Amino acid sequence: MDTTVRIALQKKGRLLDDSLALLKESDIKFNIGNGRLVAQSTAFPIEALFLRDDDIPQTVHEGVADIGIVGENEYLEKGYDLDVVKRLGFSKCRLSLAIPKSDHYTGVGWFDGKKVATSYPEILKKFFAKEKINAEIHEIAGSVEIAPGIGLADAIFDIVSSGSTLVANSLKEVAVVMNSEAVLVANKNLDDEKREILDQMLFRFQAVQSSDSNKYILLNAPNDKVKDIVAILPGMKSPTVLPLAEAGWSSVHSVISEKKFWEVIDQLKANGAQGILIIPIEKMIL
Template sequence: MNPNAKDRSILRLAIPNKGRIADPVIELVESGGLKLENSRTRRLISKTSDPDIEVLFARPADIPEYVANGAADIGITGRDMVLERGSVVDEILDLKSGHARLVLAVPEDSGITSSKQLGGMKVATEFPGICGKYFDEIGVDVVLVPVGGACEAAPYLGIADAIVDLTSSGTTLATNNLRIVDEILDSTTILIGNPGSRKKFHEKIDEFCLAIDSVIHARGQRYLMMNVERSYLDDVRAVLPGLSGPTVMDVVSDKSMVAVHAVVSEDHLYSLVSTLKRAGAKDILVVPIERMIR
């Protein structure tokens, strides 16, 4: 940990200032209740609604090293960035978002069907560290061509025979007539921590993790509330999925009725509401869930 980190009394969180995961990360952090000042301008260092936490806006590729050397105590970036830098950090929490695959791809009309056929050939990539390790492990010597972007154009510019690049859906690769030969890495957005800072700020980091984790677990969930006549309760229970079964409470104003509450997946809602109605439920309310603490 660097000297500044040792003296600092405020937890510093590093988050991306640009790139595909920057906006989702800011939304996640603020949904957890930590409001960021200057989130639009993304000034280098910004205050938050918690006086004991400040934010460092940085390039996603730089965040692993900032956390490793103590310039930041915790940070949010892609697992691919951490592995590429080889930074010594703790992975604290998988944020279950920003999913992407690091793949080896070749031109569609290429006769290459295996990475072992690339011996002596050129491979363009933004991830020379991961890429070099991959080819070392399979015992294939290639010439790595580091590029800073638009990797998919490299084969058609004549500077590479294959590429190693990130893809979410594969659409960009297909559009550029590239075919996936192998998947090297499955990456998501993760929360990482400096080992020394985790000891110093453990309570504040645990508090932050709880807030973020509660938002993650609320994704895709809805809270259902309904009234049910007691005679129909078993029928409603039979069709009502939930995390741990429905909660049933007496309705004080009508002894023949009960109130039934349950957390259900949004994927089930379309047909579930009409099924519950047919089973005897009424006054059905569907409520979004912002945070769910286990």
């Protein structure tokens, strides 16, 4: 019987959209429709389960799913012993403490003796214990941001992305407890065949994400400037230099990090580079 890896994914929301986008770019596609909770990939030995995000850590821990993509916040809150295989770099947010906008914040000691509403009591307990804060934690399943306004709590501890929800409820963010992003987690008891499939998937993820953070660059340079320009473009190993039909000129090809894009472009122009072309990379195999 062929081995299939089962992956748990959030059944809706931004994390699902980001996860499916990465899988699709890695040529791992699912036939999804009509509220299906299970879907098989047509070109890769993997099956998807679509679950509530807070059910994913337990599902992977118990072996119902072999791996899962989940928010780091949910993984830490549930506390199951899983392998964090890869930080995925998307669906980023932060877990923060927020208080009414009209209150004067004096530091983390402000929370001593206060009641704080949250959907993440375990993470908050650890934070308060570390800071030696004695606060009452009130667990709420949803709509945490309304708790101060209806007199249920003095403050909240919740996910913050843009901060617009806080503003809409007359709250202000006063302390970031942790930053979170999507992580790929795995059951610690995967057999060798399933680990091999997981490794193949990770290889594809790496190729996609490396291409997202790098650009292919082509430029023309006078031969007496090639050495200086090559020093600016380290590339994956070293830039490729090819002679042009016009005497005294060469074409230089390389890969640059998107983070250093403008810095590198300015240096190239200052060293005589012309006809600079920047091309997206579809996949990048390191």
